[in-house]
Amino acid sequence: MTLHRPPPYTSREDGHSPSRRRFGDRIGAVEIIAGLLILLAIFRSPIAAAVGHPAVQAWTTVFVAIMVQALPFLIGGVGVAAAIGVYVPRSFWQKALPRNQALAVPVASCSAVVMPGCECGSVPIAGSLVRRGVSQAAALAFLLAAPAINPIVLIATAVAFPDHPEMVLARALASAAVAVGVGWLWIRLGRADLLRLPPRPELDDASRHRAFWNALRHDTMIAGGFLVIGAAAAATINVVIPERWVTAVADNPWLAIAVMAGLAVLLSICSEADAFVAASLTQFSLTSRLVFLVVGPVVDLKLIAMQVGVFGRRFAATFAPLTLAVAVAMALLCGWWLL
């Protein structure tokens, strides 16, 4: 929120000369936080009264719950991303992944299977992989596969659908097809300028530890900040859309599929939990619920917001619709075949 322009006389990057550092925006920002906290502490009871309405209260609870739930995954992902960016040498990825991009995509998807991650963690990791020279297509395949096909998610799906073990297989196959398919499409369609990572000179800091903490801080602020936007949007949908409206459309098969795909995007439920939500939407056909399970982990409000933050707006504007289309297609195909 610092609106200052960099002083023209200095080549220093952060735009504050030593005197500005002490008296300018640096202290200002901290003071804003302190002032805000003091004001809020004073006006605590009127604020509490304002959030007293049950819907507002439910919204606040759901918002805080999503942030609390996501924090370990976010920090874990950001920590791994910072470690990849700072401590793992570039040459490692050249040896670990096939040189051929078309081969690197499925390999990256498979490596995601053993890493039980959540959406929130995989975005900064994918950003870090691209930064370290992994091809965009392979990093994006990892991004899509990590939250969708890992042991925890598949076990949760099996528990949620005890009468339909084929649901687990259908979900795994469709999600793997999405990761590999989008990865391959990206080799074709993804122009290099779509995904632009802002320069991060601090990663090359001579002090590795300082570089690590700097990367951790930077990713936490960006990914965390966009996670707040996603969590707020998801909480709003969660509280505002009455279940009655949703179930009213379940009888029309094509409408049901569209609604389930839309809900998966809007609700932004963690991939570990979405199977139980899908299982409880009993009026919907199994195929439309498979669409929900395949779309949710790869495209949702939370993820789109974080992708905007890490990869840029233009990237998200291309990648999210592409992923959504492939995910719906793959889910329908697997649903038609297996369910």
Added chain:
Amino acid sequence: MNRQAQGVVMLLFGGAVLKASVTDMYLRYVKEVLQPFLIAASVLLIAAGLMTLWYDLRAGRGDHAGHGPGDRAGHGHEDAHGHGAGQHREPRVGWLLILPVLGLLLVSPPALGSYTAATAGTSLSDEQRVVDFPPLPQVSLVELTVLDYAARAVWDDGESLQGRRVQLTGFIVTDRHGEPFLARLVLTCCAADARPVKVGLTGDVPDGLPDDTWVTVIGGYVEQTSIDPINEATIPYLQVESWREVEPPSQPYE
């Protein structure tokens, strides 16, 4: 947002989550199993905040000796996000992280309750039907979760409940016609996926209690059911013998 402010925000967020996770407060939002991960993540976040402040204060004192070449180079690129050239982009979006801090420290919203239970359908889906219900323990009064009672009543047609006295604890939610139900919310991950389980009450019904009042009811299985108008799922009933108001439990969900 400058680095000091970022450090302060990380300290606040980490501190707020740490405070919530060492008390029972985190149970309003997430499952117990998450507690060690929450503590680890918030400690790491606090450490990151402290390291940020430490490096920044050292740099601010003019201690540039330790700075690597990259620290001052490489800027002036127009980055993909369109911020002014020549200025390192400190993430402004980070300001938003103050919101969950305020949510946790200032508002500390209560666990979800009757509002959610009234707007969502009871969640006993056919796919989750368990085939074998283990027999209840041979004691005079069996304590069951609302979910367990409802599952046995609906899917097992009350077989394993016949002739048994059971005790359930939940909160009161009244439907549009003013009929009270005993409800409990079931969580899988966090409050965002909370699904209610409802049990109807007959006999000595706790009438006139406001929504969200926690009660413990003692009673037995009765062959009465109704249909939840929200999702057309079956709501089982309980023949209430006695009930009493109780304090909300520290674990509000099942």
